[in-house]
Amino acid sequence: MDLGTLLHDLFFDYTLRTVALGAMVLGLVSGALGSFAVLRRQSLLGDAMSHAALPGVVIAYMLTGEKNTVVLLLGAAGAGIAGILLMVGINRYTRIKEDSALGIILSVFFGFGLLLLTWLQRRPDASQSGLTTFLFGQAATLLERDVIVMASFGGAAILLLLLFWKEFKLLSFDRDFGQSLGFPMQLLEIVLTMLLVVAIVIGLQAVGVVLMSAMVVAPAAAARQWTDRLGLMVALSSVFGALAGIIGTLISSTGSGLATGPVIVLCASFVVVISLFFAPNRGLLWNWLQRRRQRRRLQTGQILVNLYRLAAQHDDPTHAHNASVLGVMGARPKAVDASLAALAEQGLVRHAGGEQWALTEQGVAAAHRLLYPNEPASPSVNAQHASSERGEQKRGRESV
C-alpha cells in the first residue's frame, strides 16, 4: 500500500477518516491535559483512572439500558471522579502512600467492574459485548457521531483549560503563592483533575484502558524536552498527540493484526525517544556533543599553552618542538595528534617537519590570551624585540 493511496484514503475512506479523526482528537486533548498531569507528578493518575472507569461504564449501562456513547462516557467519568475522591481521602486521612492508593483504586475498581460485567453477561439480556471494547479499545469501530461526541467533550475541556490558563499555571508551579493571593486552589485542583478525567474517558473507546495512560504521559514527556515554557509545551504536546494518533491510525490500516491502539502508543513512544535524544539543550545527543566539544576545547587549549610554555624556555615563541614532548606533559597521546591537526586547521600551529610543531603568530596570541586573559596586549613574535616589549609592557602596566 503506497503512501499516495494511504493519504487518499485518509480523506475519502469513511472508516479510515473517522478513526484518524477520533485518534487525532484523542491525541490532542490527552496531550494538552496530560502536560499538567506530567508536570504535577500525576502521570500514573491516568492509568489508575482509566482502569477505575470500568465499573462506571457497566453501571451506566445497567441503569440506562443504553449503549449510548454519551451515557457510557458519563458513567466512566463518574467512576473516575469517585476513584479520585477515594484516593485523596486515603492519602489525607491514613498513612497509606500515594502509589499504594493508586494501586488499590486501580485494581479494586477494575476488579469490581469485571465482576459486574461478567454478572451482566450471564444474564439473558441483550448483548453487552460493546462494553468490553472499553478494555482494549476498538478504534476501528468508531462512528462519526462517536467522534463528534469526543470532539465536543474534548473541545469543552480545552476551552476550560484556556479560560483558566493562568490559574492552572499557578496551581502547577506555585500553589502556595496562589493560595496566598486568594485563589481557590482546592477548587482549581478539582477542576483540573476533572478535565483530566474527561480527556481519559474520551480516549477509552479508541485505545482502551491499558494504553490510555501512555497517551496522557508520552506526548507531554516528549514536549517537555523541547521547551521550558508551559504554553509551548502544551501546544507541542497536543501536536505530538494528534500526530501520533493520525500516523498510528494510518500505519495500523496498512496491515492485518495491527490493532490501532497499540500502534498509536508505539508512535507516541517513538516520538518520546526521538525527543529524548535529539532535543536541543536537554537532549542526550545534544549533551553528548556539547561535552565532546568542551573536551576538545580543553585539549587543544592545553596543547596550545604547553607549546607556548616550551617555547618560552627558548625565548622564541615560535620555536618548534617534538610532539611527543607534549604527550609527556599531560595530554593523552592520541589527543595530541588530533589536537595538533585541529589547531593547524585554525592556523594556530604549523607543522615544522617530522615530529616538530610550532606556534604561528596567531597561535602565540591565542596562547597568551588563554594564559593571561586579563592582559590587553600580546607579545610580538620577534624574539629580538621580546625583552624590550616585555619591558614596555611592564611600564605600561605600572602606569595603569
Next chain:
Amino acid sequence: MSATQIEIQAIAVVVAAACALPGVFLVLRRTAMMSDAISHTVLLGIVLAYFIVQDLASPLLIVGAAATGLLTVWLVELLSGTRLVKEDAAIGLVFPALFSLAVILISRYARGVHLDVDMVLLGELAFAPFDRLVIFSFDLPRALVVMGIILLINLAFILLFYKELKLATFDAGLAATLGFAPTLLHYALMGLVSVTAVGAFDAVGSILVVALMVTPAAAAYLLTDDLRRMLLLSVLIGAVSAIAGYWLARALDGNIAGAMATMTGVSFLLVLLFAPERGLVAVTRRRARQRWEFALAMLAVHLLQHEGEKASDENRVDHLVEHIRWQPDFAEQVIRYAERKGAVRRQAGRLHLTDTGRVLAQQKVIAG
C-alpha cells in the same frame, strides 16, 4: 463442597498468599505501581519466550516473563536516571510501550494460539481445575502446583533475607554502608514480583495480581507497626478475601478473580474504617473526645484561676460565655460533661471546682 470447589478455593488462597508476601515490601518501599507495570509487561516476555519454544506450557515462559519484569525495572530506572523524565512518568512510558509491542506481536504472529490478551488480563479461575499435573502420583491442578512453588520461593526469600530486606526497606543508606547490596535486593524482589505475576496470570489475570499484592498489604499497614505481623496479616487478609470472593462469584455467577479483587477492596474499606487507632472511626472518636477533654481543661483552669476571688461573679454560668467566648449551648454541654466527670459542681447557678477538678486544673497549668 465438591472437590473442584475446594481446589478452586485452595488455588485462590495460594495465589493470594503468594502475592501478599512481596506485596508488603512493595507497599513499604512505595513501589506499588511498579507491580502494575510489571504485570502488564510480562506479557511481552511470555510472547517472546513462546516464539522461541513454541510451547505454552514450557517453563521458559516464566523465565522470559521474569526477565521482562527485570527489564522493565531497569528501563524505568534508566529513563528516570537521565533526569529528563520523572520516575512516575518513566513508569507510565515504559510499560504501555512494551505492552503494546506484545499485543501487536500476538495479534500478528500468534493468532489462534491461546495467548489471548483477554485471558492474560482477566483470567478465569473457574477453569483452573481442568488443567492438571501429576506430581509424585498426586493429581493436582497445574495452577495449584505452580503457585504453590512460587509461594514457597517467595517465603524462602523473605525468610532468608529478612534482616536485609527489613533494613534496605527502612534505611537504604545504612543498608548500603553495611554492604547489604540494596540494589541487588531491589532487583531480586522485582524478579519475584514478575515470577509471581506470571504464575498468577492463568488464575487471576494481571490486573488482579495488583489487587492481591497491594490491597491486603495496605490494609495490614493500617493495623500494625511490626513487619512480621504485617506479613502475617496481609497473607491472612488476602486469603480471607480470596475465599469470600469465591463465594461472592458463585452467588452472582460472575468472574471469580474480579470478585476476589472486590473483596480485597471491601476488606480494605473495613480496615480503613474500623482499625483500632488508625481506623477512621477510631480517629474521629479520638478527636471528638480530645475536643471535650480540652474544653473541660479550659473550664477547670478558668475556675482555678478565679478561685478565692469574689467567686460570685466569675463562676456564674453566663459569665463563662463572655470570658471563654463559648456559645451558650456549647458551654452548657461542657458543664454537663464536666459534671459527669466529677470535676465541677453546680450550686445555686454557680460553678465550683471539686477536688478532682482542682487537681486536673493544676496539672494542666503546670504542664502548660
